[in-house]
Amino acid sequence: MTTKCISSVHVRAARQPDLEEMLGIEQACFSNAPWDAESLTRYDCAVAEIDCIVRGFLISRELVPNYEGLGGEREILNLAVNPRWRRQGIARALLEYEIGRGGTLFLEVRNSNAAAQSLYKSCGFIEIGRRDDYYQSPSETAIVMRLK
Numbered sequence: 385m386t387t388k389c390i391s392s393v394h395v396r397a398a399r400q401p402d403l404e405e406m407l408g409i410e411q412a413c414f415s416n417a418p419w420d421a422e423s424l425t426r427y428d429c430a431v432a433e434i435d436c437i438v439r440g441f442l443i444s445r446e447l448v449p450n451y452e453g454l455g456g457e458r459e460i461l462n463l464a465v466n467p468r469w470r471r472q473g474i475a476r477a478l479l480e481y482e483i484g485r486g487g488t489l490f491l492e493v494r495n496s497n498a499a500a501q502s503l504y505k506s507c508g509f510i511e512i513g514r515r516d517d518y519y520q521s522p523s524e525t526a527i528v529m530r531l532k
């Protein structure tokens with residue numbers, strides 16, 4: 385897989401002081417039903433910075449541990465990029481950081497979210513199923529995707 389992220393994107397594990405910027409991005413991206421602070425900090429979180437300011441984040445959790453190098457499984461729960469900083473490789477950089485953890489990755493994405501589906505496909509994810517009425521606000525089918 386080729387990396388197209390711009391050189392100044394820096395991805396690292398999130399820290400407590402990042403929460404305010406993450407909340408702002410979450411609310412800008414998901415105005416219908418944004419996650420609250422408790423939800424954002426409950427799982428593993430990576431942030432992407434440009435000029436030392438958080439521009440996006442990715443939240444994931446372990447589903448199956450990576451015992452003895454067998455791989456394990458993880459799920460991407462949330463991915464969001466500041467609307468003013470899109471199409472600059474920030475989400476791709478976050479996904480590559482997550483992919484670098486190893487193992488099989490799963491995620492769900494709204495049927496109508498063409499931008500995210502395009503992103504995931506460009507990073508190698510494939511559709512493995514659909515879940516009707518998975519989302520609320522508004523109700524919508526989820527596409528289930530897997531990498532590896």
Ligand SMILES: CC(C)(COP(=O)(O)OP(=O)(O)OC[C@H]1O[C@@H](n2cnc3c(N)ncnc32)[C@H](O)[C@@H]1OP(=O)(O)O)[C@@H](O)C(=O)NCCC(=O)NCCS
Pocket residue numbers: 388413462463464465466469470471472473474475476477492493494497498499500502503504506
């Ligand atoms: C989806 C989202 C995370 C993409 O973030 P981003 O930083 O702009 O994405 P990138 O710049 O890394 O894009 C990488 C690739 O993804 C695809 N892509 C990203 N946005 C796209 C769009 N609006 N339309 C079509 N393809 C898109 C393209 O293949 C792109 O490569 P290219 O720029 O060379 O064409 C961002 O639009 C976002 O935060 N959306 C709202 C929240 C959301 O939908 N999260 C996902 C929930 S499952």
